[in-house]
Amino acid sequence: MSAPRLTRRGAALLLAGAPALLARPALVRATTSSRPAWPADRPVRVIVPLAAGGTADFLARHLASRLQELTGQSFVVENRTGGGGAVGWQAVARAAPDATTVLLTDNSLAIAAAAGRDVGFDPRQDLEPVSLLAQYPPLLTAAPSLPVQDLKGFLAYAKARPGQLFYGSGGIGSVPHLQAELLQEAAGIRLNHVSYRGMAQAVTDLIGGQVQFILPVYPTVAGQLRGGALKPMAVGAAERLPALPDLPTAREQGLDFVHHAWFGLLAPRGTPQEALAGMQAVMASAMSGQDFGRRLEETGATVPGAETAAFREAMASEIALWSRVLREHNIKVE
Known part of the structure; x- marks a missing residue:
């Protein structure tokens, strides 16, 4: 490149x-x-x-x-x-x-x-x-092992289990970390933070089920999306992305969460x-x-x-x- x-x-x-x-x-x-x-x-x-x-x-x-x-x-x-x-x-x-x-x-x-x-x-x-x-807006992405199909399902699952689910980020104070704090405010849920030295390991652990949620940007997970290992639930943008036209925004699913x-x-x-x-x-x-x-x-x-x-x-x-x-x-x- x-x-x-x-x-x-x-x-x-x-x-x-x-x-x-x-x-x-x-x-x-x-x-x-x-x-x-x-x-x-x-x-x-x-x-x-x-x-x-x-x-x-x-x-x-x-x-x-x-x-x-x-x-x-x-x-x-x-x-x-x-x-x-x-x-x-x-x-x-x-x-x-x-x-x-x-x-x-x-x-x-x-x-x-x-x-x-x-x-x-x-x-x-x-x-x-x-x-x-x-x-780059974040992709709201749950672990494949969770019994949820969309963002509404994930939020209901998380609300029923306050403090029991974990989300990964690229480090304390990183953009995905602080975005996840904003998302919890907006959604009224409570998740536990797991800090990694970069998002790559967070993605690996999401697929493995060690964490249940991440907020990556598209370039971070493009390979996993193409291979079907991950399926994001929503994008935190005002409009859908040209790269992922079938992925609805969080707002379309009732959550006012837009950040980049x-x-x-x-x-x-x-x-x-x-x-x-x-x-x-x-x-x-x-x-x-x-x-x-x-x-x-x-x-x-x-x-x-x-x-x-x-x-x-x-x-x-x-x-x-x-x-x-x-x-x-x-x-x-x-």
Whole structure:
């Protein structure tokens, strides 16, 4: 799934014969070409704070390939893992604000801010939202061994057994963990949490019956769904997913539960407004392509608008939400 990297020599060949770019430090002036221009005159690093091979890595490489195709400029994905995301976040928060280093991350950044984690910078202040890229709603999935056929049946089964069923997540304070806390609030059920070092083992134990419920996103369980090992009961989205058109939403089954794992692009604090506007414009062009959106939808994603203001508001709203959930449910995130 890795996007091909464009070398300096390759970039030069692609741009041969195109109008010259009249550059100034950190920003690139408008060109006479119809191509949108990223506001930087050097290769752009896309920092991913998660391991290669995961959803964030796929999105970053898919985006880098699209941006290179669209602009003729070079975008290189770098995986900076460690510290629960902090290593990658820091690399961008401390980078020069010249549009040559950007961050592709997920909700874990908002959770870190809500939890007051010491990540070496202020997540609320030291990164500038540029654009949402993709949203992945959770799939409400019960163990195959449970005698339930749909979401209503599962909720009735759980209500009759308060505190007797277990759900798995990818760790304390992970998105699936906190989403499950929200779901219990909405449904009026009480489940016990089992924390794993990632969702893969949670999926394995769900199939084996060690836990009875999980909230994975589609890429995590795509293989098990194709093989028939799992059958989700509902999707926690406002509308059905193009990738799973026969799967009803939770709302269709009487449960008001809508939430997403999101992935978005951010830049260092101090990036000039002109540069942020230029980056957002290029992202809007990239995301408007039908092939780009269709490829994301095939992985179970929904593709939101690219407006910076909407992303900023969504982050602020989510930080407030997770702050409440962590406080009221007495969850400590290290």
